[in-house]
Amino acid sequence: MSEKEPTDWLDALHASLTQDGVVLERIDAPGLAPARLVVLPAGDWGKLAEVAARLGARWVAGFGADAGQDRLDVHACFEKGGSYVLARTTVMRAHPILPSHTPYYAGADRPERHTQDLIGVAFLDHPDARRWVRHKAWLDSVYPLRREVPVGGQPPAETPPDNDYRFFFAHGAGVYEIPVGPVHAGIIEPGHFRFQAVGETVLNLEERLGYVHKGIEKIAAGRDPAGLARLAGRVSGDSTVAHAWAACQAMERAAGLEAPERALYLRALMCERERVANHLGDIGAILNDVAFTFGFYQFSRLREEWQRLSAQAFGHRFMMDRVVPGGVATDLDGKLVEPMRAQAQAMRKQLDKLMAIINDSPSVEDRLVTTGVLKPEQAAALGCQGYVGRASSVDFDVRRDAPYAPYDRFELDVPVYHYGDVAARVRVRAEECRAAFGLIGALLAQLPSGPVSAEWRAPVEGAEGLGVVEGFRGEILTYVRFGADGRVARFFPRDPSWTTWPALELLIHDNIVPDFPVCNKSVNGSYSGHDL
């Protein structure tokens, strides 16, 4: 299957903007493939979003950067029909004001506030003036990603709790407020959920995230490529392979380097194994949240068996630090090819049997079907993709629609469901596992021989690259720019959770509070991947 020809939506975008007197400059930037780079004046930034929305493009990600010499760069990435466009504009520090994309794309809300908090660009007409990732660890006059702010910053000895964030509040007889977190009752990442409820029914849910903000973007600067891959692999530990792959893809594209064929196949093998491990665990956890403990224990058993073979084959249960710049850190022993193929086949049978039991159980059906419905138009409005999007009619998968090696050599079944309830998000995961088992078999059967890594070649100063990978949650988009001495100057990993966290706030409406855990688990947004 050859690389898809880019559709001409960029031409339509260009034409429409030109008609409105906006100068959209196309810049040749091969490192930023699969995206095409366009640059436009700051004053027209809002118009860009207006036209892109009218053309039906998806808003993928947004981020900023200190561009040096009193300039701040702001980026926004769009996608339509598998074709990405990365737009860039520049504002001066003395006047760091840009029109917001949020009036046209609800999914731009939090990314813009993230950029505001860390880089100090103010987005006009943004409907929400509140800080987002900034709690109380730094002042509102400090922008940690600006180059003059040291990595250590000037934090207080004890950072006070974030007590004065103003939450949306409901009034009326019988309405009460439930604050949950940041520390949660289970073994789970921290975040705050503010419910407004009447009886058991949720009127409104508002999230407050940023509790696990670790300054990833700041500490990326100055790292060498190996160090960046290690950091990327810890943006969200459950997606360590996919995030490291996206970062290495971006770095390799910036360097004009390609990993060898065998390495690409091994990366895909690891990424598919990661997908399956997470889906097995998540299906089990969803069942646990509706008290179907039989299912929980069976699925956690399968996940354990799956992780053990990953450890045996690649040296780590999560395959962390196995994807490295230029290839992979460890080869696959030929003796393990057959056990891996056999396990995928056996696991498929086990999955089918368990799904048959689940689908046939009236008490499980009662809890999962019609629970937590995310309507297709809501998913589209937020730019949801991954299994959350695919359970609500968003028919997109990077591996099929913007394929990267080695996926461009394989056919891929992409499951899409339309009802958008928890049951649909379970079914999508089960289908993705089945597709993964098939892919694993095909990858193993066609595994090329050869080296597993290419010698690194330091990119020139200013070289940029983009990595786009389908992790288990969905599309990861990673931007890297190099500085001097082959070290990283800017790293921005856009975890797919940015698009799905807002979806949780919508799909919980009219559900009961006790169904929040299963709804949350059915989305399984990454807190760490979101907070950076």
Add this chain to the structure above:
Amino acid sequence: MLRILGKIQRIGIVTEPLPASAEPALGEVGAQLKARIGELFGGSLAIREVDAGSCNGCELEIHALNNPYYGIERFGVHFVASPRHADMLLVTGPVSRHMQAALRRTYDATPDPKLVIAVGECGANGGEFGVSYASCGAVANVIPVDAVIRGCPPTPINLMLGILEAIGRRART
């Protein structure tokens, strides 16, 4: 229902004994475990897990402690929903500054006698994240720590060993 029962019967019990021959110290500690817990905590150990900033890798391996292969509850160890019910805090991650107050309050809310175990490279020394404007680094930089379980993430076996070691250490004081 028959299919569920049939599946349970066919799969059976998969819980593994803690490896004895490969790690002699393990067997010894394992045998002492219940005695230590009996001395200090009246027959059981209640653990409250706190993610103070981790990447979630450690959480997944801690979850695995409750899967059928490891089944940590057979050692009298169980996870509880509130620090007020806990004997031990199992803390993961570098402590992000935005979690510093929450971790402190959770520690203060845990009644004495209590133990704190810092989990993972991040919990031990800040890991890849270190100390920054956003991160306090090691858990010991924020609350007193009795034991550290290294690893990125530590495997379920190493987690179990570490929890047992903490019990042994405390009993010596």
